[in-house]
């Protein structure tokens with residue numbers, strides 16, 4: 001394989017984070033190479049595409065909740081710009097979300113989180129059982145009530161990848177189907193990236209966006225290695241019969257303490273997810289999690305029994321010790337880390353792409369991103385550079 005000549009930026013990883021950052025950097029005028037043996041086939045492929053700042057707000061993660069809200073606000077313009085740049089629809093759907101509690105203790109748990117969501121000023125309201133079923137008549141009659149998150153929307157993450165690949169190509173980005181083995185460093189600066197297949201792409205800047213494998217790329221000092229780990233998730237793709245009532249909103253079920261969701265796409269498919277499993281890099285589909293997920297989904301929406309089962313997909317979320325992304329400068333000059341987006345990488349795509357492009361170009365980064373620099377994990381004394389623009 002021919003190794004491209006020197007470029008301004010090499011992006012390691014062509015998931016939604018690497019591709020969107022590459023597109024933005026190219027729009028800024030940089031020459032860009034993306035390295036990935038299978039672009040778009042990591043966590044990005046398995047995801048459900050929920051854009052859920054409210055449903056994903058968790059106790060103790062307030063700064064992340066604020067970033068998630070900004071990201072959700074950025075999505076309509078991001079989707080529009082991506083569709084214009086690629087000529088490809090991404091199926092952004094502003095259809096909202098209903099949370100449904102199955103038993104009394106689930107109802108109490110939904111109410112607890114609702115109080116937290118409302119205290120953060122998030123867009124949520126309590127629903128009775130009847131109100132849940134007025135919004136989504138396919139919900140089980142026994143649902144004990146729930147909540148509406150009217151601003152939690154969705155996008156088809158697979159269409160987003162397709163569109164990003166076209167937008168990147170049109171902006172002059174070269175995608176090389178190879179793996180990065182090592183970031184090469186000369187003095188205090190990155191010099192390029194050595195490829196597993198041989199050769200080195202020389203570059204003035206390197207973006208580390210290899211998802212849950214971002215910690216495995218060689219050549220970096222310890223403080224620049226992001227503490228990401230794979231957190232396995234299973235999603236199922238179902239299809240409702242062409243005739244008959246269909247879900248409109250995303251449904252998030254709490255079923256005897258276990259979470260599931262159903263995300264209805266415009267094309268009639270429904271994404272059901274997702275498990276959270278600590279199994280290293282193992283992506284085998286085990287029967288038990290499939291059973292549990294289907295059982296929970298049909299408890300919340302009994303019509304699922306009649307749906308066709310089209311696909312089982314597993315992927316590894318890039319998890320971090322505090323469940324938040326790692327975006328900023330680290331280690332040698334010219335290195336930008338953009339990983340660790342865990343449960344919310346599709347949601348966080350627009351704000352991450354903007355932050356990476358800003359770091360590469362020396363523009364200020366949005367203050368909401370400041371808490372998420374790599375420096376928060378660096379050993380004492382090595383933490384100074386997170387969030388500082390590359391060009392500054």
Ligand SMILES: Cc1cc2nc3c(=O)[nH]c(=O)nc-3n(C[C@H](O)[C@H](O)[C@H](O)COP(=O)(O)OP(=O)(O)OC[C@H]3O[C@@H](n4cnc5c(N)ncnc54)[C@H](O)[C@@H]3O)c2cc1C
Pocket residue numbers: 012013014015016017018035036037038039040041042043044045046047048049050051178179180181209210211212213214217232233234235273274275314315316317318338339340341342343344345346347348
């Ligand atoms: C089951 C599941 C459901 C999810 N649902 C949602 C959701 O509804 N909403 C949401 O916002 N988020 C969701 N997520 C999270 C989201 O998918 C991730 O946070 C996001 O996709 C991370 O994107 P990424 O580009 O960092 O990683 P990935 O998509 O994993 O991409 C990383 C890429 O790096 C490449 N790579 C790895 N090592 C190297 C190397 N050495 N050299 C070159 N390339 C390399 C891989 O081939 C891969 O393509 C879900 C995730 C899972 C698993």
